Amino acid sequence: MILRKGIQVIDQGDELGFWGGKFGGNFVPETLKKPIEDLEILFNKLKKDKKFIAERDKYFKNWIGVPTRFIKLKNLTKHVGGAQIWSKVVSDANGGAHKIYNATVHCLLAKRSGKKIICGDTGAGYAGKMLSMAAKKFGLKCKIFMGAKDIERQQPNVRAMKKNGAEVIPVYSGSQTLVDAVSECMRFWVANCDTTAMCVGSTVGPAVFVRICGWSTSQISRELKVQLIEEFGSIPKKLKLYNCVGGGSSSFGFWNEFMDYDKKQCEFIGVEAGGPTKSKRHAAPLTHGSKIGILHGAAQYVNQNSDGQIEETESISAGLDYPGISPLHCFLKDTKRARYTAASDEEALKAYKLVTKYEKLRPSLEPSHAFSVAIREAKKMSKNTIVVVNSCGDAYKDKKILINRLGRKYA
Amino acid sequence: MLNQIDLAFKKAKEENRPALLTYTVAGDSSKSQSLVILNTISKYADILELGIPHNTPVADGSQIQTSAYRAIKNGIKIEDIFWIVKKYKKNKNSKPIILMGYYNMIFQYGEKKFLEKCKRVGVNGLIIVDLPWPENKSFTKKCIKKSIYLIQLLSPTTSKERLNKIIKDSHPMNYFISMLSTTGGKLKVSPKKIMSNYFKIKKINPKKNVVIGFGITEKSIKSLKKADGLVVGSAICKEISVSIQKRQNPVTNVANLVKKLKNKIL
């Protein structure tokens, strides 16, 4: 399996949409073949269209607010005592997380295709919140599918969606989390694809959704590259990019522009959710060597039993609580371009405490997973190593969990 | 040699009616009861579809989902499904069996091993909801080597050009999805419109049998009787759920329902 240079990873899939010949694809009901093909044609055309790109950039700049900050965490660096720890504060983006890029692009595509309604899934509620914002901005009706358990634990984002006029549809099947929300959203699309566009909230789902999402979040690394050069004069000799991985959209976007650098210079570290220390359940298919299987239309490493039933996951962070992982990351793992590991619930909480103690930064529970591993590893690194953690979400949505687990003082 | 599926269509045509196809979920509500249901409805149905329950079924509505989750909760495993088919096929009045499921289950079992096992226990056809054409081309070939039909799904969204290609590569039986819907949706298109779409497909190759499914109930079945075959699934799954709720015998209730369905198309 080879990762090619000089060609965007999102465009390295084969004719049937498989990366490395085996990850991704389109395992979808016949009814969705046509709408997916239509979307593919539209996206392939528009992503080369200068006018469309200008339109995207206009909204990214004026509405999302790019670039997001790139800051040195001086106190944390001093406390840890090793590599320099920096953060790309993607939570600066309008709405408070990276999900806004994909949501905006999907709404622009929906407008071009003449659709009046857009549906989407959400776990942490950010994908839903951002889609509701973008839908409102572009005059689309919005339906969000969300697991009942996630509705309960991510209330601030649910309120935001409703305020933006979206209909939030609770999903009660299975584990009542993200996996079930994506399934239900796909079902809704099967029944309404003639009038409705679908936005998949991460780099998962049928191949075209993986590509659109990766294309959208790549804004993060485009900015970071410029910011690194501004700060250091060139891309640092030892650069380590840490990112949490749920479906994999923030991490892919955080890494994309650095793909062709040697991994000795730019190393990518993906941090999955290890779940509670005392539980066997986790949301870390890459770390735990889960077998390849099919979930939500794509072949990927996925937590499943020997019969092929998808296994329930467990994580304190709703955004990472997903049994599968983007085909792009399966590809980056098998080509050894990126390295994957996991942090437990407790480790993420500990990292959150540490970061908020030393810095004016409140990463949500998802990026706290990435901070945990970054802090652990930075200790052992030289001072000229540049560690950058993507702080891709704000902890406001996690207030309830933080009070519960750490007490009022931290929330 | 004709596949048993062809014989079932032939017999129905001789009787001047569409074939009646039922869909139940293997292991709903238990392994043994699911077998008893198959044995009982064989008297009325021409072809039996048996669902392989999956816990992430992206094309199924709530009724079939409920049946599938119930079967999984009651411990059904893929080997049990083969056991059910094997036992069922010992019944001298047995009808053709079509297994219907999602690709991951087959992928985990191994395509080759799965087909060998299907052949051994007497499965006559397969429907894989999320392995569409052209992704299923190589699997289609493997199936025919074992004389098992891989039934292609055709949808109202399938373009003319694509229909031609799919039907050209297809086995003698295909399945037309009546409307844009998951299984179990309310029939939101008029039967007239469905039949007009149906005949367009039928014209492409009149020799291939095409059945209609999705949203068919006791109410609507009669209006679609010009088709080669009609599939009723969610209505039966719902009958099982309701029977359990009311503490009635699902076997008798399902048998009565299938009998009524049959009477409507005679």
Ligand SMILES: Cc1ncc(COP(=O)(O)O)c(C=O)c1O
């Ligand atoms: C703040 C935040 N980070 C990370 C994720 C995980 O998703 P992904 O891996 O696609 O970035 C989510 C998902 O909801 C999120 O809200």
